[in-house]
Amino acid sequence: MTHAAIVRAARRVFESSGAEPVDPSYILPSDIPLELSGEAVRARLCVFADQRGNEMVMRPDLTLPVAGLEAERLASGVNGPKAYCYAAEAFRLPATPEDPMEFTQVGFERFGRDSSPSEDAEAFALVHEAVQACDIRPVAIATGDLAVFPAFIDALGLPRVTGDLLKSGFRQEGGVRGLIEAAPAPIEDDLLPTLEAKTREEAEAAFRAALEARGIPLIGTRSVAEIIAGLRGRAAAQAAGGVPPEVREIIGALAAVNCTASEAADQLDAIAVRHGLTKAHEAIDRVARRMELICELLPDVKAICGFRSGFGRRFTYYDGFLFETLGANLTDRQPIATGGRYDGLVAGLSKGRAHATAIGSVIRPDRVLRAKGRGA
Numbered sequence: 001m002t003h004a005a006i007v008r009a010a011r012r013v014f015e016s017s018g019a020e021p022v023d024p025s026y027i028l029p030s031d032i033p034l035e036l037s038g039e040a041v042r043a044r045l046c047v048f049a050d051q052r053g054n055e056m057v058m059r060p061d062l063t064l065p066v067a068g069l070e071a072e073r074l075a076s077g078v079n080g081p082k083a084y085c086y087a088a089e090a091f092r093l094p095a096t097p098e099d100p101m102e103f104t105q106v107g108f109e110r111f112g113r114d115s116s117p118s119e120d121a122e123a124f125a126l127v128h129e130a131v132q133a134c135d136i137r138p139v140a141i142a143t144g145d146l147a148v149f150p151a152f153i154d155a156l157g158l159p160r161v162t163g164d165l166l167k168s169g170f171r172q173e174g175g176v177r178g179l180i181e182a183a184p185a186p187i188e189d190d191l192l193p194t195l196e197a198k199t200r201e202e203a204e205a206a207f208r209a210a211l212e213a214r215g216i217p218l219i220g221t222r223s224v225a226e227i228i229a230g231l232r233g234r235a236a237a238q239a240a241g242g243v244p245p246e247v248r249e250i251i252g253a254l255a256a257v258n259c260t261a262s263e264a265a266d267q268l269d270a271i272a273v274r275h276g277l278t279k280a281h282e283a284i285d286r287v288a289r290r291m292e293l294i295c296e297l298l299p300d301v302k303a304i305c306g307f308r309s310g311f312g313r314r315f316t317y318y319d320g321f322l323f324e325t326l327g328a329n330l331t332d333r334q335p336i337a338t339g340g341r342y343d344g345l346v347a348g349l350s351k352g353r354a355h356a357t358a359i360g361s362v363i364r365p366d367r368v369l370r371a372k373g374r375g376a
């Protein structure tokens with residue numbers, strides 16, 4: 001199959017599911033992906049300045065602009081579920097030297113349907129059908145569920161500041177492990193002026209001065225405002241008693257869950273039962289039910305489907321089930337298909353003016369070709 005034939009085959013599957021073809025804007029104001037796509041994509045954005053000096057980006061994926069279309073549609077007063085599909089170009093600085101900066105994504109985004117295990121399974125099966133239509137056999141499928149960690153944290157009944165700190169730490173570089181290791185240490189003296197500053201500007205200036213004094217350049221993908229928010233969170237959590245040893249143990253156990261997707265619910269359940277976290281059961285039941293439904297729809301994938309509790313945590317807009325389909329001749333950073341649930345994105349993009357459950361997925365035809373042993 002040629003690249004064009006792969007695009008056609010995948011697009012046909014998504015179109016025949018009833019989705020409307022779209023090709024939204026190529027260029028977005030940079031704050032949208034900076035805030036909403038997460039650290040993993042942020043470092044790879046193709047950024048430029050327009051003639052007025054506003055920072056813009058080439059769309060790093062289609063999910064953001066399509067969710068923007070849906071937010072506008074809903075904000076204009078139109079209701080009801082809606083599905084879009086596309087075969088369109090996206091732009092990212094390559095993660096590996098062989099990856100292109102400009103590539104095609106063939107995908108779909110569904111809004112306003114139930115946020116349920118059966119919708120997750122159905123969307124997953126649709127992508128799998130498109131992968132098969134491209135005449136390729138996946139070698140592995142990685143899955144995760146970004147609602148599980150917050151559900152465990154909520155079930156722990158910690159002070160809100162501590163829970164919030166752990167939830168946001170989970171999504172950042174180093175993850176919760178890094179946070180737990182850092183949590184017992186008091187905030188360093190040279191950072192206290194940052195915390196004591198009265199205004200945002202003063203806090204940022206104090207933080208930059210502390211970095212300069214330490215000789216540390218600011219090169220990460222997190223903004224100064226986010227780092228300061230993190231420091232404030234750490235200080236507040238410490239003032240509220242810190243992270244108790246049992247919580248560290250539970251989080252450690254959770255972070256270690258890395259098994260077949262069919263075993264995932266049992267492993268999560270064992271942790272919840274051991275620590276009496278009854279409120280986590282709803283999230284665990286969803287993991288169990290989803291995998292049962294996936295196995296009913298696609299009995300063959302059971303053998304190649306894994307589950308990791310930390311999987312996908314650095315892609316900010318996902319907030320539930322997510323997956324990556326891997327092919328031959330590619331690394332696990334080069335999935336041929338990726339997708340997931342992002343029920344909070346439309347609200348985030350529209351600043352709360354519109355709300356919609358959402359799930360979607362894409363196939364990368366260039367990688368499908370490579371998985372078949374042919375260059376793009």
Ligand SMILES: N[C@@H](Cc1c[nH]c[nH+]1)C(=O)O
Binds near residue numbers: 060361362
């Ligand atoms: N936009 C995601 C894939 C996706 C589509 N819809 C939901 N997720 C990506 O580029 O990896």
